[in-house]
Amino acid sequence: MSINIDTARKVAKLARIRVDEADLAALATELSGILGFMEQLNEVDVEGVEPMTSVTPMRLKRRADVVTDGNIPAQILKNAPDAREGFFAVPKVVE
Amino acid sequence: MTHPNELTIAAARDALRQGELTATDLTMACLTAMDAGDGLNAFVHKTPELALDMARAADARIKTGDAPAMCGIPLGIKDLFCTKGVASQAGSRILQGFKPEYESTVTAQLFNAGAVMLGKLNMDEFAMGSSNETSCYGNAINPWKVDDRALTPGGSSGGSAAAVAADLCLAATGTDTGGSIRQPAAFTGIVGIKPTYGRVSRWGVVAFASSLDQAGPMTKSVRDAAIMLGAMSGHDPKDSTSAELAVPDFEAALTGDIRGRKIGIPREYRMEGMPAEIEALWTDGTAMLKDAGAEIVDISLPHTKYALPAYYVIAPAEASSNLARYDGVRYGHRAKLGPGDGITEMYEKTRAEGFGHEVQRRVMIGTYVLSAGFYDAYYNRARRVRALIKQDFDQVFAAGIDAILTPATPSAAFGLGEMANADPIQMYLNDVFTVTVNLAGLPGISVPVGQDKQGLPLGLQLIGKPWEEADLLNHAYVLERAAGFVVKPEKWW
Numbered sequence: 001m002s003i004n005i006d007t008a009r010k011v012a013k014l015a016r017i018r019v020d021e022a023d024l025a026a027l028a029t030e031l032s033g034i035l036g037f038m039e040q041l042n043e044v045d046v047e048g049v050e051p052m053t054s055v056t057p058m059r060l061k062r063r064a065d066v067v068t069d070g071n072i073p074a075q076i077l078k079n080a081p082d083a084r085e086g087f088f089a090v091p092k093v094v095e
Numbered sequence: 096m097t098h099p100n101e102l103t104i105a106a107a108r109d110a111l112r113q114g115e116l117t118a119t120d121l122t123m124a125c126l127t128a129m130d131a132g133d134g135l136n137a138f139v140h141k142t143p144e145l146a147l148d149m150a151r152a153a154d155a156r157i158k159t160g161d162a163p164a165m166c167g168i169p170l171g172i173k174d175l176f177c178t179k180g181v182a183s184q185a186g187s188r189i190l191q192g193f194k195p196e197y198e199s200t201v202t203a204q205l206f207n208a209g210a211v212m213l214g215k216l217n218m219d220e221f222a223m224g225s226s227n228e229t230s231c232y233g234n235a236i237n238p239w240k241v242d243d244r245a246l247t248p249g250g251s252s253g254g255s256a257a258a259v260a261a262d263l264c265l266a267a268t269g270t271d272t273g274g275s276i277r278q279p280a281a282f283t284g285i286v287g288i289k290p291t292y293g294r295v296s297r298w299g300v301v302a303f304a305s306s307l308d309q310a311g312p313m314t315k316s317v318r319d320a321a322i323m324l325g326a327m328s329g330h331d332p333k334d335s336t337s338a339e340l341a342v343p344d345f346e347a348a349l350t351g352d353i354r355g356r357k358i359g360i361p362r363e364y365r366m367e368g369m370p371a372e373i374e375a376l377w378t379d380g381t382a383m384l385k386d387a388g389a390e391i392v393d394i395s396l397p398h399t400k401y402a403l404p405a406y407y408v409i410a411p412a413e414a415s416s417n418l419a420r421y422d423g424v425r426y427g428h429r430a431k432l433g434p435g436d437g438i439t440e441m442y443e444k445t446r447a448e449g450f451g452h453e454v455q456r457r458v459m460i461g462t463y464v465l466s467a468g469f470y471d472a473y474y475n476r477a478r479r480v481r482a483l484i485k486q487d488f489d490q491v492f493a494a495g496i497d498a499i500l501t502p503a504t505p506s507a508a509f510g511l512g513e514m515a516n517a518d519p520i521q522m523y524l525n526d527v528f529t530v531t532v533n534l535a536g537l538p539g540i541s542v543p544v545g546q547d548k549q550g551l552p553l554g555l556q557l558i559g560k561p562w563e564e565a566d567l568l569n570h571a572y573v574l575e576r577a578a579g580f581v582v583k584p585e586k587w588w
Binding site for chain 1: 192193194195196291292293306332335336338339398400401403404405407408415419422423424425426427428429432436437438439440441442443444446447450455456458459460462463464466473475476477478479480481482483485518519520523534535536561
């Protein structure tokens with residue numbers, strides 16, 4: 001599977017990483033190379049094999065659905081690039 | 096004691112308990128070595144005041160006569176571990192300025208046991224790399240040197256490996272998603288163990304690929320690995336994949352007796368174009384285990400060839416999901432916005448500025464293999480192949496194999512910058528012998544066994560059964576003693 005410039009642009013958009021239009025061709029070539037390497041997987045007969053979900057045969061543990069933590073807004077906001085009045089501040093989201 | 100920073104954990108523990116050494120003096124010696132080691136670029140955030148406070152507390156505790164083995168032992172901590180109030184950047188620009196409000200479970204356990212933190216260690220950005228060249232701090236440098244080239248200490252735990260090999264600390268924490276403990280350990284002549292998936296809590300460790308990541312110790316000896324792994328291991332309710340199993344006394348398992356044990360030599364690891372020196376090292380290591388009374392068995396792990404491509408689907412897929420959290424909202428870097436920029440532009444610019452090239456590449460590959468229409472063809476197929484790779488190991492262990500011996504790396508340490516123009520796949524090949532172990536969730540350990548003709552260290556890897564780290568460490572102990580690797584890098588830094 002080879003990736004063209006349009007696909008590269010779409011992948012960058014989905015990944016929310018800005019890529020300059022001029023760099024898309026090189027990115028497409030690079031991604032195609034890596035995907036080419038992955039094509040080897042098509043040689044394997046995986047008929048009837050379940051995709052692995054957990055490497056150790058264990059059930060994920062559960063806990064009671066209760067609040068165990070909280071009331072630490074100052075700590076939560078401490079590392080925010082822009083925090084105001086107890087909230088994370090971001091550019092306008094709603095039109 | 097002239098250079099206590101050169102001690103092993105075991106020797107320092109004994110000297111501390113016998114009152115021949117104080118944790119404060121030991122820590123001072125390490126801080127001096129750390130500052131003198133700036134040329135290696137191993138430590139990227141130093142915490143000397145904290146270290147001395149911790150050392151004084153350790154001395155008080157040792158005086159009571161009831162201190163755990165790690166009490167007063169100065170460590171370096173990989174930058175991937177969140178340490179409360181201390182910069183934790185995962186080697187990335189996107190986490191510039193981030194100081195966690197909490198402590199990772201592993202570092203909390205080590206510090207509760209009295210260990211001393213000297214500072215944070217260099218690493219590949221988000222642990223993605225095999226040469227420490229993707230770090231936002233610049234390259235860490237291998238203390239081993241054979242000509243005027245600066246060599247890589249390996250990656251991603253390159254700073255950890257360089258710091259331990261150069262005696263800047265007694266030991267360091269590392270993490271291993273595809274070989275990031277074992278490959279740098281082999282490149283620097285030290286010991287590194289990746290435990291069974293679930294043995295060590297991942298809570299508070301910046302996530303790369305959650306189904307593969309495990310933390311482990313990087314040390315100067317197998318005994319030290321046993322001691323430190325014991326302090327790092329154990330069930331943690333905050334990590335839902337952490338195993339509810341008792342932690343054995345790993346050090347007590349080091350009997351040096353492996354008579355009658357069956358060692359598997361997997362024929363698929365004899366790769367085409369493998370350097371003769373690696374081949375010879377492997378043959379030597381096999382002979383050492385045989386001389387110790389083990390039985391050598393030729394085994395087959397037929398899906399080995401597919402481990403690397405499966406890994407490079409699964410790991411980027413998980414990374415693309417894990418790294419979605421770096422959006423410039425809650426922590427770390429946020430790009431300066433232009434007039435009219437909305438939230439999407441903020442995400443896109445922040446991530447383009449904050450992530451380095453390799454991380455961007457992996458996030459995009461992961462995004463692609465998880466995207467509608469390709470999920471089955473790539474991601475689900477890779478997970479099926481992963482199941483077959485694990486089945487290969489299950490079958491040889493069921494047939495009575497106790498441990499598997501392989502090379503740790505396909506070469507000795509290479510020069511920094513030498514792979515700059517290579518295809519990314521060439522760099523990925525560094526993980527060829529180690530990545531199977533992560534895919535199968537098994538414990539694996541790298542032990543220094545010899546040197547190449549230039550004098551650079553070479554390591555072998557032993558792979559054990561799930562949860563049998565104690566037994567694995569004992570095999571490694573036998574190999575270590577037989578190999579008698581005692582060479583140290585000549586100090587040039």
